[in-house]
Amino acid sequence: MEMERVTFFNMFIVKDGELTTISATELIDEIMLRDDPWMRTILFKSAFYSMPQMVQPDQLHNQRARLFWIGKYLTEKPYSGNLGDDNFIPMDNDPYSPALVYYRPEDKLLMIESKQYAPRRIAIQNFFNSYLCNEIDGHRYEVEIIPQKDEDTLAMVDENASIKKIVLEFQVTGFEREQIFLNDEPNLLGNLIVGNVNLSNRYNVNVAHIEFKKGRFKNPLSFELVRMLRQLNFENTTLLSGKVIVRLAGEFKDKEIDLLTNGFSKGEYQIENNITAFDARAQKMIEYIAAGIPQNVEHYYTEHYTHRIRDIEVPLQYEEHPEPNQRPQNN
Structure with missing residues (x-):
């Protein structure tokens, strides 16, 4: 099942x-x-x-x-x-x-x-x-x-949360930079996404995959990544998948946030x-x-x-x- x-x-x-x-x-x-x-x-x-x-x-x-x-x-x-x-x-x-x-x-x-x-x-x-x-x-x-x-779990993530993993997948065909961002503010994560997609397009890769992972190391991912994530348009049709694994402050289990349906x-x-x-x-x-x-x-x-x-x-x-x-x- x-x-x-x-x-x-x-x-x-x-x-x-x-x-x-x-x-x-x-x-x-x-x-x-x-x-x-x-x-x-x-x-x-x-x-x-x-x-x-x-x-x-x-x-x-x-x-x-x-x-x-x-x-x-x-x-x-x-x-x-x-x-x-x-x-x-x-x-x-x-x-x-x-x-x-x-x-x-x-x-x-x-x-x-x-x-x-x-x-x-x-x-x-x-x-x-x-x-x-x-x-x-x-x-x-x-x-x-x-x-x-409904509840916006990504909005609940703050600097006290332990961010374990961020995964994004974009369809290369039909990707448009202006449709990815909610505003025109400079965004290092956005620049990374665009660069990754452009490289994928050059070498005929169909899906661009970007992943940030804590791995076995002690320190969690920087909260600044979440700040930049919030500037992305999660309803863009070329965003195929978006996940954040995080443990909120005071909780004992990790949460998986699906960015495509969050909120x-x-x-x-x-x-x-x-x-x-x-x-x-x-x-x-x-x-x-x-x-x-x-x-x-x-x-x-x-x-x-x-x-x-x-x-x-x-x-x-x-x-x-x-x-x-x-x-x-x-x-």
Whole structure:
């Protein structure tokens, strides 16, 4: 068994900068009902994303909800082989990493499966916005996915903490320096990241790996590294992985901070190791939802949005997307 982790958000249709009660269910259905898989595929920051599968609504306890896959085609083609064997074969097909996504229109809840190479919030938000007409009758519409905030563990790390390890991995293809930093202040860690990625790109390395480790030595890593980490944009789509191992002052166990989901509400459930098919994985998420997601997640919409959301219903309009000239040529 393994633990499947999910992160919680709220997804809104925004009109002229205001959150609205407009449901995104119709938008999801509009995309999924396109017969040609290519018409459910977009190009975003040098990578292709698609929506290939959706659970039939009558299989859900809430038939107004939607449960579907959104996936990312990986630029690096791995090898396939057998454990204990030295023979490996390059993968011929395009490698694909999907995430299960659950949307509930009543409270705009969006639950995204947390996987290293699968799409995250910004990519999924852009995916939906690619299909929504942004200008309708002189008004601007767009999809906005907002994280449900929770404890920010990285903010709890101070100079009294013992920092054991920091690990960062970046996708080299599509890396943009200006998207990595939250501000323009000089940052030695940022300069190191950029230099590492540039070197990797020069020698056709697909993933740049940076690791700081205490090892067997007495002194922990400098707190200054954490200060610099806080200036990085952890939602950048080329950040594939980010971990900090730390022991906070007064505690006896190390904490592992996942920088990609730090400060967001999270959940987890068990799933068998060999389950890979969409239907089987979707059923496990359905069971998790039926058993009851965390109470803070259930009440988040009421506590944070009901007082400032605009109650309107507007027929949405949709784009034919992606453009034909983006379709890759088959070899």
